[in-house]
Amino acid sequence: MRNEKRNQKQNNERNRDRNRKPGAPRSRRLFDVSWATVKHRKGGFVAAFVALFCGSAVVTACGILLMSGLVSCVEPERYAGATVMVGGRQSLPVKEDFDPFHAERAPLPAATADRVAEVPGVKSVVPERTVGMTLTDDRGAAVPLGRPLYGHGWSSAALAPFRLTEGHAPGGDRDAVLDVDLARGAGLGVGDTARLTVGTTSTSYRITGLVSAPRIERQSAVFVTDARAGQLAPRPDRVTAIGVFGDPGTDPDELAARIGRAVPDTAVYTGRDVGDLEFLDVGQSRGFLVGLSASFGGTALAVVIFVVSSTLGLAIHQRRRELAMLRAVAATPRQIHRLIGGEILLVGTAGALLGAVPGFLVADGLRAAFARAGVLPADFELSSHPLPALASVLLCVAGARLAGYIAAFRVARIRPVEALSESQAEPRGLGRTRRSFGWVLILLGVGSAVAVPLLVPGQLALAGAGGSLLLLMVGFGLIGPLAVKLAARAMGPFLRRSRVSGYLAAANSTANARRLSAAVVPLALAAAMALMQLSILSTVEAEAKRQAASGVVADHVLTGDGTGLSPELAAAVRKIPGVDTVTPVARSRVMLHYKEIDQYRTEPFSAQGVDPARLDRTLDLDVRDGGLGELRGDTVALSWTAAGTARLGVGDTTDVYLGDGVRKKLRVVAVYGNGLGFGDVTVPHDLMTRHTTSGLDSALLVTATGTGDDARVTTALDRLARDTPTLTVRGSDDFAAAQEADITQQSWTNLIANAVLLLYVLIAVVNTLVMATTGRGREFAMLRLIGTSTRQTRRMMSMESGVVIVTAVVVGVLIALPPAVGASLATTGRAVPHVEPLVWAGVAVFVAVLGRLSISVPTRAALRARPVDAVSTGE
Structure with missing residues (x-):
């Protein structure tokens, strides 16, 4: 047996040497073969090109934002003349x-x-x-x-x-x-x-x-x-x-x-x-860009590789007859991999290089959107350094090459006889390894989304919930044919009510589950990403609104339309007859320094400084442990999210970097629940104002001594506002709305970044569905030659698109639910996220319309050709 294998290997080498052109290097021959294949099979390679083109643009944009955060500057103005x-x-x-x-x-x-x-x-x-x-x-x-x-x-x-x-x-x-x-x-x-x-x-x-x-x-x-x-x-x-x-x-x-x-x-x-x-907002904006692009860039690259892998998998699946014939005529697995690898390198390099150019435009669009959201200065300039584009090309090409190797693994390793058999019909079931990996990833995704917030509170819980989406998506991508088969069987009785089109649609959906799965996966990914992001946004906004509305128990709130409130204003308000409690509030951001597993981390948190005297008369922070009455000197109160992130409890001491960078050791005196509404860190008022740039208050919370004094206090405060520049008297509801603005800004910032990634996924959805449909031109021609009318074929595809859409929406919802539940646990402590039914229904309708058009339009185009011509063009 060993001698036979050795002889076969020697014969293959002699055949290659015999067919080798004199003087032609191997790399040149590989390029010629790859280029010839690309020209002959434009459909699948155009789809791969589009996926890599758009993916390279997204990754380049992330790299430009990261580079801008590291090196971009704003020209000095008032300090320009100094040495x-x-x-x-x-x-x-x-x-x-x-x-x-x-x-x-x-x-x-x-x-x-x-x-x-x-x-x-x-x-x-x-x-x-x-x-x-x-x-x-x-x-x-x-x-x-x-x-x-x-x-x-x-x-x-x-x-x-x-x-x-x-x-x-x-x-x-x-x-x-x-x-x-x-x-x-x-x-x-x-x-x-x-x-x-x-x-x-x-x-x-x-x-x-x-x-x-x-x-x-x-x-x-x-x-x-x-x-x-x-x-x-x-x-x-x-x-x-x-x-x-x-x-x-x-x-x-x-x-x-x-x-x-x-x-x-x-x-x-x-x-x-x-x-x-000179400009503090420039440095803060750079820090924002570095943090956002570093985390978002990794997610974007993973999604791009996943989408490209799905597209290449479908393209290779459509070539299974050709590749099976190559295996049958003694092509080795290594030769199959080299052939496909050469094609991918050719198409991938072209797509990634050309896609890097519009990446600069995408980055500028993100910059403009962030500026409108208020998190970047309008005049912030992006870096034009070529390094992000070069890195994007290398990463996208390497990712595509890896994806192509994985997609071609089965067809390259399978025995030639089995390859010819599978080129005519799909294998009945999934491989044990693929099925096992799929279920393992799904279990890991559900675990990281739901179990992590229960075991590890704080920001790690939110990161686990967000990161579970990719695990669930890859897991469902591996077992996608099973989901398609289940959907086809469930919808089979309804499809078969149509004797011809419905019967064909049900049979195709069951027999070609792998092919339909390639169309379902990107559509489900688009639905899941949109649903998860909208769910997290609505959950955070709803909870922040609830906390801010219920937490302000003061009768009146004083704020300023200028730079803030002068410190002496609180004493003046306390002298007004009928005023019971005045609580000055100062706002900033601080950083907690804590140990996470085996290394130290420093994370920023929103913070407020308050006077603890009779604080319960003006502010309810939902204290869960300890008491705010001890908030004096070098002490701090933490929200349950911040306390969980830093693994701190009442009585512990932690390092806190205040707003101006001064490091303080503060003792935790309370843990409270209303962090989204009022900030995750609360320190004594005097400690906060000593370490802010202005030293001013953001608001004064005022409570009257009794119901009968409220009207008198209101009149006095209105008179004070008329006599005090920039002072405004607000109700507790208005103050709650102002509190929500910061949370809303952060949520929309994340949504803007993910909208670009979602747009890429939507382009990939259309790309994949069009490729999957146009690749069936020969099948449509065969159906028409045996008597199926054009109308029946279109109706068959319409029913198949129904299977794809229903499966994608159901899978998308199933994928989005665990991260949404996990994010709700991480931010609110409750397992039920805030769901807007109309928003979820709108996403489902949008996905349905997108899928329907992406299948029906290329179907009509494919049916315009004469059946005899379509059959003769091959697969």
Whole structure:
């Protein structure tokens, strides 16, 4: 037996040597054969090309967003004239991960300027303070400017540099200089009076001059005396940044390196990097892009490979007769793999290369959508570096090659006689290995979606629920023919009511389950992705709305239309007769530092600072363990989600990086349930405001002493609002709606990213269904030659499309339910997600219409050919 195998191998090698063209390298012959095959079988390869073209565009877009998050900058404006800028560290160094950015500005001790001035090569330093302001009219209402307004000390005007175009510098505490664009937009000039408000404290300033700078586009500037800027700053002992002017001829990078060595507890910026220091939103946007694209890019690549694998599997299935003949004439498994691999490399490389170009347009579309959602600045520029496109091409081609190898594995390894047999009819059942893997993946998907949230609360639970979708999809893809057979058998009695078309549709659906499964899988994936994302979005929004509505028990809520509420406003409200409790609320984002399994992680969470005195009279956080009465000093209360993520309980101590990056060890005093409505981390009010950029409150929650005092308190608060600039009195419902806005923004951000992936899946659905239908032209011709009319054939395909659509919708719902249940458990603690029946019905109808059109249109096109011509063209 061993000698026979050796002789057969030698004969095959002699045949290959005999047919080899003299001087033609093997790679060239493989290219010629692959190109000839591609030209002869355009249908299947066009479908694979489309899948790879669109997939490469999606992956390239993810790479561009990631690269932009790492390297993109915004040109500095007010700091553009300085040689070097020195500021606090605006990001937290994290080993083996991307550095997250702080939510607030990290200020510097004012004494740092003296240390910087002693560095060799430094000519002069300019301490700079930035204070958020609001320009108000005579009635105290905010004047719309279209961009933020900041106040600065006059000495920092040299950093841009700003030049006086009219008037003179401020000389007293009530003098101010405006930039010319601000003055023109507000209708002000030299000698006029401008009412400038910090928080809710308004001051009238006499305009003594106007200034202009080479480039001021993202902000408006007001300059007061340095002493007045120190008085307005929330922390007079701190400065926002330090501008450095070097000696003539000094290299900025060398000077920055010397300053970094001399003052190591600072961050030094030069060139375009200064924009990160000047504009906090740029650094935060970069961090957002890095986090989003890193997680979304992996999912996108997995979905692209899955879709390409499904498309190639169908294309190879349609060529089973040709490949079986090759096996019958002594083609080895290795030769079959080389043939298919060469074809895939040819088509995949072309599709991936061409698809990388529109990937830049997709990335720009995502940038614009994120800007409209408010999570990116409108002027944020994407990187045009070619590395993401190159990486996308390599990943897509490698993924397609792997997918092609897997798809061709059976036809390459099967014995020639069996290959010829299976080319005429599909095998009756699935292989044991394929069936086992399918059920294992389904069980793992259900387990990660439902069991993980029950065992591991927190963000890991939500990640497990979201990641289970791919496991379930691949699992159902492996056992897809079984699902199609079950659906065909269940619908068989209804189909057979039509004696010809229905009988043929039922027989085809049962006998060609593998072929129909290739059409069902991408359609089910589209349905499952849409249903899961919409379910998570509606569940989070509904729960946030419920928590915010039930959690605010105060009678009145005071908010500001400007930069915030001044700290002294709470004391003024407490003096109003009839007021029982006033709770100031400050908002920010903090980072929890905790150990997860065998490594430390640092995750950002939304946070609030509250005064615990009589807090139950204004706010109900649904405390489940501990008590908020102990929320004083270095303490913290966590939502059950944050506590579960960091594995913390009452009495534990955790490291918390506050908004400006200051690290604190805080003791957990309570665990509460209303994290979605009010933030996952709650700290004492004073601790929060000391570490925010503005030091202002976001809201005041006010409760009257009794029902009889409510009308009197309402009247007094309305009078206070009329006398206090930018102050607004709201009801608890309005405040709840404002709380929901942050959650809604985050949800829509995820939905925007996944919408691109869903669009790709929809294109792949149409692509696969059209390929599956047009590949049956010979079958349609044979049916017509034996007497089946065109109308009966179309009706047969209509009934088969019904089997495909019903199976896809049912499978899509079954796949979407476990992740939806898991996400609900992870975010609300309840196993029942919030389901909008009309939304789910709309998704089902959309999938049905898409599937129906994708099958009926190519069917009509295939039936236009003469049956004799269609039969003669081959399979």
